[in-house]
Amino acid sequence: MSAAGCSSDTNLLVSTSSVSATLPTPIVLNRIVIASILVSLLWKIRYFLLAFAVYFEYPLHDEFFPAWLSSSGVSLAAYTLSVAACLVSLFSVDRRYLMGCSLLLTACLYIQCIHQHSYNDVTFLTCFWSAAWSFWFTSRIGRDHDNLLIEKGVFISHLILSVIFLGGAMGKLTPGYWSGQVLYDIYFAARDFWVFNILREHFSNDTLHAISRWYSRFVIVTEMGCACLWLLPRRWASWLAIITCCGICLFSNVLLLSVLACLLGLAVIGLHEEPLPRQSRVTGDALDVGG
Amino acid sequence: MRINQFLRNVVQTGDLSAATLFGVILAIAVWLVSLPFSEKIQQATLMRFHLQSPSFLAWCGLQVVPAMYNLENRYWLSERVEQDDATRSVRCIESGTTNHFPTRMITSFDARYRFFRQLDHAEVILESRYRDQVLATRWQVDKDSNNVISARRFGEN
Numbered sequence: 390m391s392a393a394g395c396s397s398d399t400n401l402l403v404s405t406s407s408v409s410a411t412l413p414t415p416i417v418l419n420r421i422v423i424a425s426i427l428v429s430l431l432w433k434i435r436y437f438l439l440a441f442a443v444y445f446e447y448p449l450h451d452e453f454f455p456a457w458l459s460s461s462g463v464s465l466a467a468y469t470l471s472v473a474a475c476l477v478s479l480f481s482v483d484r485r486y487l488m489g490c491s492l493l494l495t496a497c498l499y500i501q502c503i504h505q506h507s508y509n510d511v512t513f514l515t516c517f518w519s520a521a522w523s524f525w526f527t528s529r530i531g532r533d534h535d536n537l538l539i540e541k542g543v544f545i546s547h548l549i550l551s552v553i554f555l556g557g558a559m560g561k562l563t564p565g566y567w568s569g570q571v572l573y574d575i576y577f578a579a580r581d582f583w584v585f586n587i588l589r590e591h592f593s594n595d596t597l598h599a600i601s602r603w604y605s606r607f608v609i610v611t612e613m614g615c616a617c618l619w620l621l622p623r624r625w626a627s628w629l630a631i632i633t634c635c636g637i638c639l640f641s642n643v644l645l646l647s648v649l650a651c652l653l654g655l656a657v658i659g660l661h662e663e664p665l666p667r668q669s670r671v672t673g674d675a676l677d678v679g680g
Numbered sequence: 681m682r683i684n685q686f687l688r689n690v691v692q693t694g695d696l697s698a699a700t701l702f703g704v705i706l707a708i709a710v711w712l713v714s715l716p717f718s719e720k721i722q723q724a725t726l727m728r729f730h731l732q733s734p735s736f737l738a739w740c741g742l743q744v745v746p747a748m749y750n751l752e753n754r755y756w757l758s759e760r761v762e763q764d765d766a767t768r769s770v771r772c773i774e775s776g777t778t779n780h781f782p783t784r785m786i787t788s789f790d791a792r793y794r795f796f797r798q799l800d801h802a803e804v805i806l807e808s809r810y811r812d813q814v815l816a817t818r819w820q821v822d823k824d825s826n827n828v829i830s831a832r833r834f835g836e837n
Contacts, residue, residue, distance in 0.1 A: 440789035447792040447823075451831040453731045453739075502743045509781035509788060511748050518744075525697045533693060540681040541689060541698060548705050552712070553746040559712045560725070560750025560780075563810050571752050574777035619683070648748070 412482065415530050415538050418658045419487060420479055422523050422546075425654020426494070426516050427475040430468070432647040433512070441465055444506055454505040464506045467497040471516075478523075484530050491524035512647040518549045519651040539661060544619070546655040547626045551618045553652065554633075558612035566609060569602030576641065577601045584640050611636075627659030708745050719813065726808050726815040729753065731783050732833075752809040753782040760801040760820070770803050782806040786819055786831050796821060796829050 412420075444461040457463055471494055478490035498520050501513035526542050533541065565571040576585050577597050588597060615633050618626040634649040634656065681689075690698050715721050724733070724742065729751060733739035754777055758770035773795070778784060785791050786804055795802060800823050807816040823829045 443789040443793045447796060447827050447829055449787060449792065449829040449831060451731075451787070452833075453736065455736065499744075503740045505787055506789070508743060509784040511746075511780070514744070514746060518746075521701065525701050528697050529695065533695070537689060537693075541686060541695075544681045544683075544686050545698065545701060545705075548702070552705050552709050553748075555709060555712050556746025556750070557748045559715045560747055560810075562716045563752055565752035565809065566749075571749075571777055575779055623681075 413530075414535055414661070415526065415542070416482055416487075418539065418542060418661060419491075419523055419526055419530075421657055422519055422526075422651070422654040423475050423478045423491075423494075425657070426519050426523075426651045427472065427479070428650040428654075429512055429516050429519075429647050430472055430475065432650060433644060436644075437468065440506065441468075449505065451505070458500075458503060459505040461506070463500065464504050467500040467504065471497040471501070484527060487527040487530070488524065491520060491527050495520040495524050515553060515648050516651045518553065519655055522546055522549055522655060539658075543623050543627075543659045543661070546658055547619045547621075547623065547630075550626075550630050550652060550655055551616050554612045554615035554618070558609055558616055561605075561609050561612070566605050567602075569598065569600075569605040572605045572608070573598055573601035577604075580642075582642060623659045627656045630656035630659075704744075711745060716811065722810050722813040723815075725751065726810060726813055729781050729783070729808050730806060730815055730817045732815070732817065747780055749779045750810075751780065753778045753780065754807045755782050755785040756805040757785060757795060758803045758805075759799055760803045762801065773799075773802075782808060786821060792829065796823050799823070 441461060441464070444464065448461065449459065451459070474490040474494040474497065478487055478494070481487055481490065495517060498513050498517040501507040501510075502517055507513050522542070522545060525545065526538070529538050529541070561567075576582070577588065577600070588600060592600065611633055615630060618630055621629065631653060634653050638646050638649055686698075686702075689695070690702070711721060715725065724738075725747070727733050728739055728742045728747075731739070733742065754775070756772060756775040758772045761769045761771070763769065783806060785806065799821075802821040804819040804821060805816065806819065807814065809815075817833055819831055820834050821829060821831045
């Protein structure tokens with residue numbers, strides 16, 4: 390393994406960066422993920438702004454959350470810093486800045502995951518995992534060869550996608566989901582969305598229950614399948630994840646794009662064309678990618 | 681890249697951060713796969729959804745476990761009317777199903793806006809179910825003259 394030998398040269402490439410013409414591929418892939426996190430964070434910006442106004446107007450005290458994790462100021466700061474970290478990361482090529490931004494992003498998103506205002510919003514959970522990926526990935530830029538880093542990055546991104554879908558599938562293995570009753574209550578009964586509006590227009594209540602039953606089972610089976618993404622060839626895995634995420638948005642709820650955009654970012658990096666030639670771009674050393 | 685290639689590379693390059701990330705993901709996957717079979721994990725998940733984990737730190741640890749549209753979660757929200765003779769009556773305002781974290785019917789901004797903007801005193805019953813495990817909690821929610829809302833759990837059903 391010649392990774393150590395290329396380390397300083399790659400750092401030079403990244404940090405001095407006459408990057409405008411040809412950005413190193415790892416930087417591009419990291420930008421894709423960061424941009425997708427930014428889309429996730431901004432997709433419901435109107436919702437978040439309204440939420441912050443309500444939180445400031447009607448603060449809630451409870452015994453469970455520490456005071457600082459009920460504070461509207463902390464929540465607003467964490468959200469703002471997350472967006473700022475994404476923006477800086479998108480325009481930076483210095484590994485230290487990229488790592489710092491990703492670390493800040495991961496920390497802020499974790500705070501959102503445990504904050505009274507946002508613990509229930511899966512947007513922050515999926516963004517947190519994408520940010521954690523970015524932190525690990527940027528920490529290896531210049532330490533691993535590009536090829537190796539990209540291959541490991543894609544593998545870990547598929548692992549993350551798999552475990553997120555696994556979480557969805559396992560929590561639904563209960564009679565309420567298998568019978569379709571839960572999704573009937575949430576979506577089919579009254580949700581104002583084009584699919585459910587059309588179904589309500591054309592089918593009786595009994596038929597809607599039958600449709601919701603098979604819809605719910607299809608969701609469980611699909612999530613089970615996507616929990617195995619890490620076992621598939623990488624492009625197949627990425628396409629399956631992309632199709633599934635887009636399908637969820639188009640057929641369930643467009644607002645879910647805030648949850649799914651960052652997952653789409655993780656999936657897209659697996660579509661990256663064939664790895665670079667198995668020669669270090671920087672040193673020309675032969676590259677061992679471990680078989 | 682296959683898992684054996686990944687692990688070999690992690691060892692060869694001494695990539696501790698990848699090993700840590702992999703380890704955390706693996707632990708979460710084991711936890712999730714065990715959910716249908718382990719009563720303890722089911723109970724921990726139910727308590728997580730009701731903000732009743734044994735400690736806040738334990739709950740924080742579980743918050744990185746993906747749980748989209750998990751469990752069967754229902755809520756009943758009632759207005760609570762305190763009467764002079766120390767009795768109280770409740771009037772159900774809304775009931776329904778939520779996708780996850782039924783406590784969002786108390787803490788989320790739309791619950792605060794839709795319900796507690798107008799109600800001074802409310803009672804909320806939350807129920808989550810996973811296979812044979814059920815957890816129901818009752819909450820008393822009060823708003824003072826400064827619009828500060830306080831939520832207190834006062835028993836299980």
